[in-house]
Amino acid sequence: MTYPEFYNKIETIKVQDELSSFLGAFEDGIYEISYLDVVKGAGHSCPTVLGAYLMTLESLKALYPNEPAKRGEIEVSFSQRQSEAVAGVIGNVAMNITGACTTNGFKGIGGKFDRNYLLKFEQDINEASARFTRVDTKQSVDVIYDPSSIQFNPSMQALMQKCVQGNANETEKLEFGRLWQERVEKISKNISNVITIS
Secondary structure, eight states: OOOGGGGSSSSEEEEEHHHHTTSSSSSEEEEEEEEEEEEEEOOTTOOOHHHHHHHHHHHHHHOTSSSSSEEEEEEEEOSSSSSSSHHHHHHHHHHHHHHSSSSSSSSOBBBOOOOOTTTEEEOOOOOOOOOOOOOTTTOOEEEOOOOSSSSTTTTTHHHHHHHHHOOOOOOOHHHHHHHHHHHHHHTTHHHHHHEEEE
């Protein structure tokens, strides 16, 4: 499996999942989720997928500064509808990391481990891209993701158009993919410029 090396340089997210522990999947339910894991789940790497990962990473670090995030015990809220813009894409990434679901998640065992109603859309969260809330303490953080300061390579738009229209040769297709991931990498190296936590 070949993929851009910078995926491995992005900080991983450590979680502790009581359901995972209960069912014997991971010792003490502790494991790490990487950007590569998220890319596999999404099927691609782009500024939106990376942004969703970084928003979740930084929010969970703020909510759980001295311990692994409690997967399955985190509420994630968005102001947009699930079908609006990229809210659904971001929600899917957050779901995979936090365990939060709308109504299609695990129903629980004996009244425990229910993952439903933790992923919410059309919520009143002002200008934030998303809000992450600990279920146990009700502590919340709002996060804004804005990668607009990280510019595209000037030749990428023309290459994209040729690829979409089916006019690009193999060299141009590879170059477009390289330039696309180059911007994703630049975003990953400028977290403080693209993520704001409050």
